[in-house]
Amino acid sequence: MDTANFLNKIGIIKPNAQLPDSPKRFPDDAQYRCEVPGIQKPRAMEGLLDALDKYEIMVHRVTQTKGIMLLTDREIIEMADMARDARIELFLSVGPRAPYDTSASAKTKEGARIGYRLRGFDNLTYAIEDVKRAVNLGVRGIVVYDEGLLWVLGKMREEGELPANVHFKVSAHCGHGNPASAKLLEMIGADSFNPVRDLQIPMLASVRDAIDISLDIHMENPKSSGGFIRHYEAPEIIRKACPVYLKTGGAVAAHHGYDTTQKEAGERARQVLLVQSMIKRFYPEAIISKRGVGDLAIPE
Numbered sequence: 484m485d486t487a488n489f490l491n492k493i494g495i496i497k498p499n500a501q502l503p504d505s506p507k508r509f510p511d512d513a514q515y516r517c518e519v520p521g522i523q524k525p526r527a528m529e530g531l532l533d534a535l536d537k538y539e540i541m542v543h544r545v546t547q548t549k550g551i552m553l554l555t556d557r558e559i560i561e562m563a564d565m566a567r568d569a570r571i572e573l574f575l576s577v578g579p580r581a582p583y584d585t586s587a588s589a590k591t592k593e594g595a596r597i598g599y600r601l602r603g604f605d606n607l608t609y610a611i612e613d614v615k616r617a618v619n620l621g622v623r624g625i626v627v628y629d630e631g632l633l634w635v636l637g638k639m640r641e642e643g644e645l646p647a648n649v650h651f652k653v654s655a656h657c658g659h660g661n662p663a664s665a666k667l668l669e670m671i672g673a674d675s676f677n678p679v680r681d682l683q684i685p686m687l688a689s690v691r692d693a694i695d696i697s698l699d700i701h702m703e704n705p706k707s708s709g710g711f712i713r714h715y716e717a718p719e720i721i722r723k724a725c726p727v728y729l730k731t732g733g734a735v736a737a738h739h740g741y742d743t744t745q746k747e748a749g750e751r752a753r754q755v756l757l758v759q760s761m762i763k764r765f766y767p768e769a770i771i772s773k774r775g776v777g778d779l780a781i782p783e
Contacts, residue, residue: 502688504722507695513772514725516543517759518699519732519751521743523549525561530745532569534752540759541774542752543571544728546626546652549740550578551613556620563621563782570775573782574624574652575617577632579609599628599656607632611639618649624780626652630668637672650674650780652699656739660686662693669694674780675728680704684716687724699728702758707738717758718766731755 487497508514522528522545535542545566551559559575566573580599581589584606588594601607610632614625623646627633633653639645652675653659653668660679668676677699678690691698700720703712713720717729732751736743743751762769775781 502685502723505688505691505725507691507726508770509697509726509772509776510778511772511776513770513776514727515721515762515769516697516726516728516772517755518542518544518546518728518730519748519755520546520730521548521732521736521739521741521751522748523547523740523742524554525558525565526745527743527748528562528565530748531752532565534749535569535755537749538752538756540752540756541771542755543772543774543779544574544624545571546574546576546624546730548576548626549742550580550583551575551617552578552609559617559620559622567621567782570779570781572624572650572780573622574626574650574780575622576626576654577610577628578613579606580628598658599654601629601632607635611635614645618645621782623648623782624650624652626654628654628656630657630671633668633673634671640672648780653677655680655699655701660690662689665690665694669696675699677701677730680708681711684719684723687720691724697726697728698724699730700724701733702729702731703734703754705733705736705738705741708733710734714758714761715765717761718769721762721766721769729758731758 519531519542522531563573581597581602586602589597601610633651636651640649651672653673655677660682665676673696675697680701702714704710712734732754735747735750
């Protein structure tokens, strides 16, 4: 007897609030993909890729979060080369953001609500230049933290100022978590949306119903953003919110932007193994994308 039926038998009844399964899929008809965030430099990426081979698991996306402007051209090219060889996505984050510039407000408790958004014309210009630099070095995945910047980048892509195959991912640090906000982000150019980290599954389902782009869902978090781990929820998140990227490995980090070591990158891969094991145990029929499928933002 499975656990839910046994609990029902002894009078512990699950509330009857059955959500429909999501019928939406990635272009390759898969339901889920895996993402590892916080891979800031080439050596960390090398450690991650080595560990993926060791554990015989696959991820589809690697995300750098400290900022493009904090990487040298050589480092960007090296990371892009590794991602291309592994046939996985590499997403680099826009560097300019309020905590990096001269904002005093962003560094206060109240001003932290500004998040990583941009202040003024010049910082918007710097952010666009950051994106152009990464794209010119072959990167095809960009993490954005500012809705206005996303709108501009979407216009640039429409008008051929950026390649048509550049993908824009909206970070959880934008602070969005409802269907209307998700719809707006999709309309102005988002290809992938990371809602706030602590949405419950019915909330995720409502966002999924409103949009067609992928959702990027944190399976775990560093202590600085709650420290919670959702490995057991992964199967139901796939059912109700697919297509999803299961964003895993954050529990290894002390905080956002953490400079993951080569060894710690391997530990992030181990966390992916744990999530994938949950899926195989409780939802074995879930469909994962194969390596290198055509719509991935693989560097060129």
